[in-house]
Amino acid sequence: QEVTLRVHQMLPPQATIPADAITPWAEAVQEQSDGRISVELYPSMQLGGSPDALFGQAQDGVVDVIWTVLGYTPGRFPKSEVFELPFLMSNSAEETSAAFYNYVMENSADEFESVQVIALHTHGPGLFHTKNPVNSLEDIQGVKIRGGSRIISNMLAQLGAEPVGMPVPQTTEALSRGVIDGTTVPWEVTPSLRIAELVTNHTGFSGENGLYTQTFGFVMNRGTYESLPDDLKAVIDANSGLETSKMFGRAMDQGDAAGRQIAEDAGNTIITLDEEETARWREAAQATIDQWIADMDAIGIDGEALYAAAQEAMAAERQ
Amino acid sequence: MSNIVIGLLSFPVILLLIFLRVPIGLAMLGVGIFGSWIITGTFNPALAQFKSLTYSTFASYSLSVVPLFILMGQFATLSGLSAALFNAAASWVGHRKGGVAMAAVGASAGFGAICGSSLATAATMGHVALPELRKHGYSGALSTGAVAAGGTLGILIPPSVILVIFAVLTEQNIAKLFMAAFVPGILAAIGYLIVVAIYVRVSPESAGIRARVPYGQRFRELATIWPVVAIFVLVIGGIYTGIFTPTEAAAVGAAGTGLVALASRRLSRKGLEAAILGTASSTAMIFLIVLGAASLNGFLALSQLPQFAAGWVTEQGFNPWVVMAIVLLLYLVLGCVMDSLSMILLTVPIIFPMMSALDFGLTPDEFAIWFGILVLIVVEVGLITPPVGMNLFIINSMARETRLSETFRGVLPFVASDVVRTIILVAFPPITLGLVWLLY
Amino acid sequence: MFQDKSPLGRGIYGLAKLMALAGGVVLIALVLLVVVSVTGRALLWAGLRPVRGDYELVEAGIGFAVFAFLPWAHLERGHAIVTIVTDRFGPIVNRWILVVTDIMMLVAASFIAWRLYDGMLDKFRYNETTLLLRMPLGWSYSAALAGAVVFVIVALYVLGRSISNAMGGRSEIQSSGGEL
Ligand code: NA
């Protein structure tokens, strides 16, 4: 073998993306390069640092490839952040990932110019997982809910809930002891956090949009990529871009199905708010979108245009 | 030279540096950085890594409990709670054979229930108990031995700084680990009481008799320890009713002991300053070692040694119980010359995945908790094993007329009870896991 | 010059102590912050609220406190060491061992401060903020840098002190140091 690629990320190897997206990617790259590229996988932040350092590690060449949540470094990807806005995403992570990838390439590629992008993707629709059932907007008034990102915490506050900005590893314990009453995550994360054992109610929305999503990047150090001979660059290129992003999104969709199955098997209540109620939530969430646009305008970015571009990218995937 | 060999070689190098008096955290830090350099062939990753590694290691939410527990111990010492605990215990059992030493052990257990640090417990209790023990004719060996051993209850009984570090390293639930440590911690206290009882029967000249205290005064003494009980109930109750998380509990406990110190009027400006500076020294010592471990563990992962070791041990098909015995013995031996925190940070990243690969008939979570408690006990034994045992040094320096060799002799029966307890806990995992099963 | 009672020594002690006390004040402030936040969360029904961004404030505060504690611990010889072997070497060898380990600590302190400085520039350059309060991480890094710089200054002094002791044939007075 000629090249060793060290891949670093924060989750254990059996989690959805490491097992069903990164590992297949590594196998494909090793096979298509006839073993000239060897990929070493380092899960659970084994090579050191906190998860918010991952993007910097790829950029500075601490490792060759990283996978991270873009929201771990708030403020760094302001234009790409638009995909976290409520009710923008569709119910499919594959579709939304494709839209996100295309959106970034057209509107915010500069935010990723320090690295070589392999895939950009999202997770499936985020839901409410709560101790007491959430059947209407009134049911979350004053309820302590962990929000996964800045936007989602803003949205929770604007909807009338009490957002708690707790780190993920604390969530399980906090839920089991009642420190918090609920959390917002996609189905895919619920098995590892044992959510279906801790709460009995899960609330999603009708219509073609999900509540919210988070965005992820699977990126390579630029120097590593540039130093590859052309034929190996071609192998990486063949395993990068729109199709790879969709593959990551697909893994998320499958993870969602598995997570939902566990909640169903546990006999939990899965609530889908009807269109009328969903419309009320969308209306309430508009404040979060307006706030984001105003925040962007304040730092000299045309938030309105980016929001429109994101909606367009989503619409293009639906056809 | 393969990377695995480089990983393996790092251990003798670190030990050599440590024995040449290089601060332990510094030795791990240096070996981590240079090891990574040898494996990757470039210094750039280390340069880039340390742009954020030091800050993120120090600004860690889960490790925030470490300085808070230490501050709590400082406040508890200032407030005179330790003296109240000892006097209460002594008034009830002091007149019995060996009773004053038993009171020291009991008071240490009580103090340990709110303080997460072993040396703080030993030092505080030594301050209060040693003069009383001398006054009532206890030998230097028994006095210093009992107080030094009692000090380990500070960490064996939750809350415990070492368990927090273990939980962070192995990604385990801190509340469950605290729960699991409870019964073994009580067993440790009972074991030490039994040792005292046997000691004074085998060697009656080593203990005198304290005057019997009338019941009225006993209850009055007992009433003075209410702040300890209140803080304990507040912290444990708060965690298990969901008012706050175990991490937040450290701050609540520190606030509680701080209030007691404030109310006791012992919290002068000077006292507060000393409490902060004491917290500063201990905290910086721990975090330098944690930083060293972060650097070293990154290098070890790069060398693939932990992955290799785990795979190798499973392939050999060793008897898991034999491997467990060897690992615990290794900790006992290492504990003779190293401090508990460095040992955990240095070895757990290799040994934990290796041991997890073996089958003890437990689920992965159960194994992690059980193993964590076993490791906690054996590394804490290190605090009272000669020749290097921090508790022994602290206590011995407080008892000027007692020679160090006497202290060594006096503590050995307590070490023996630790060994017996470890064997029992290895043989019967439900003793450790029972409370966790019950409450989760 | 490099003696604890000299003007330089007293100045360094004052500086390290000031830094450590600043860290301690922040630590106590965090205790209050957490208690207020926990109380607010428990009494939501009474109209109180938790402190928004309490988790990220704790992180930033602990980060500052630990950096602020480093100089004091080194000055007071608070770091964990093993003396079982070196105790057999005699005072002269031990004094020079101290010089060597103090050089190593100075190198480490300078490395940590230098890298932290670069990290701070990165945080400012990429506008990274905390999650909820959107507090620029560059600020937290700058606060930490104060402790890291004082650590370098103290490490320089401590090295000077051990060299001057080794040359003058004096042994350092041992202090109890950090405890767990
Ligand atoms: Na304790």
Ligand code: NA
């Ligand atoms: Na020892």
